[in-house]
Amino acid sequence: MLLESPLRPLVRKLATHATLSDADRQAIISLPFKSRTIEPGGYIVREGDAPKASCLLISGFAYRQKHTGDGSRQIVALLIRGDLIDLQNLYLDESDHNVQALTRSEVAFIARADLQALAEHRPAVGRALFVAALVEASILREWVLNLGRRNAPARLAHVLCELAVRLEAQGLTDRFGYHFPMTQEQLADVTGLTPVHVNRTLKGLESQGLIKRDRRRFSIPDWRALRDAGDFNERYLHEQIQESASRLTPELI
């Protein structure tokens, strides 16, 4: 029924938060789109852009970021396969932040009008898109809490937990953990810290046995311990799928 299509990850993403019939799924997959490959560091959206298309991430990783006037950078969202890069620009006419590829990424561009039409004709899809926007806002609220009220070890642990859950929902983890190719400098921009402090903190988490690292691959030997260290409660992710007994199999890398 559902043929393999580049838009499959979008269906999977929307379905983690809302209910979609097979017809809805088929309609999404049938959307006309143009696919483009973006190299690491390449911009997908620029602040101030007046975009004509809405886009989504088919493969790879990306992030949203903003700069202060003096040039320091803050990453305000992490995007993984299936995430809508440009839900903002479906109805807003000027982008308020940048989106940059973390790895080589495949991006599907869908005309605003097509997506808007689909949302109107298929209420379930419109609702799913709305829900996606609401979930994104929920994640942002948790990030505000993370930055405002947690110290460096908890902040990092929290981000690593969030990634574990979101990547798992997209089938991007294996029993050894997950690969997330972010430099420590970028992790610093996620957590509002300096790269030096990220380095020391990461080593601290590792020495406590809360995480294991091998290059940019992370594994979580004891999910509960990391969750506690990061004060992580996945409620804010609003994922419908049932909690699996074990998150990541606690094995060595």
Added chain:
Amino acid sequence: MLLESPLRPLVRKLATHATLSDADRQAIISLPFKSRTIEPGGYIVREGDAPKASCLLISGFAYRQKHTGDGSRQIVALLIRGDLIDLQNLYLDESDHNVQALTRSEVAFIARADLQALAEHRPAVGRALFVAALVEASILREWVLNLGRRNAPARLAHVLCELAVRLEAQGLTDRFGYHFPMTQEQLADVTGLTPVHVNRTLKGLESQGLIKRDRRRFSIPDWRALRDAGDFNERYLHEQIQESASRLTPELI
């Protein structure tokens, strides 16, 4: 045409981000609702709630907040007249944060089904609600940047600038400034600082002539100076209304 109604502020709010016909406006104002008064500190929404109604702030001030496991608090959004308190709960089934009244507030509760129906039958209204959610996310991104990458004086200045712009859009400023009845402790929970540091920082801003204070009333003698100090650029608020020549008249309190 448009009778004075408790739902008027909602129309005004939605119209700052999207275009609504008179019929749309009338339809919004005609929504059935139940109004309730909440005392300062009272909860309007509690984390974990499964709400049956969506609600909006008719008068007064409120804020969204979350707690960490060890009990410290972070305010993640400020709500003023006309703001939708509960857009989340229009389509999500479990609240991920608390909403608490800052002052005595009047809140209108609208049945989820009614608002959902309106959004479906009147695409412009549905779009306006979607846009409201997107703008809220945009503000959250700016807050993440604010908390992650700005120091205490800039953080506070930024919050005061945002309030000036948003309150002005709702007609809640006068030429002397605006009244925003938040304690320094609450301001600390907004900015991720401690109350003591907020106090010192506020005094610092005042001694530099960037703000004036009288109780919980703020005035901005030199808009440009405060905007620079707070690294504030109102793009992220996505307000359609034209920039007025002067923000707040620079006069004494």
Added chain:
DNA sequence: CGTACGTTTGATCTTTCTCAATAATGGTGG
């Protein structure tokens, strides 16, 4: 095998927090 980029480490400095006390302020009952 050299270059560029990322990671790690050390030493020192700043911002912000913590703890503690004092001063205003607003509201209340007499």
Added chain:
DNA sequence: CCACCATTATTGAGAAAGATCAAACGTACG
């Protein structure tokens, strides 16, 4: 109107988390 109380604002002194500066070490890759 006044004394009293609770809450909020202010100030000081010392401590701590995280930033900054600087250098060395690894690793990938042409």
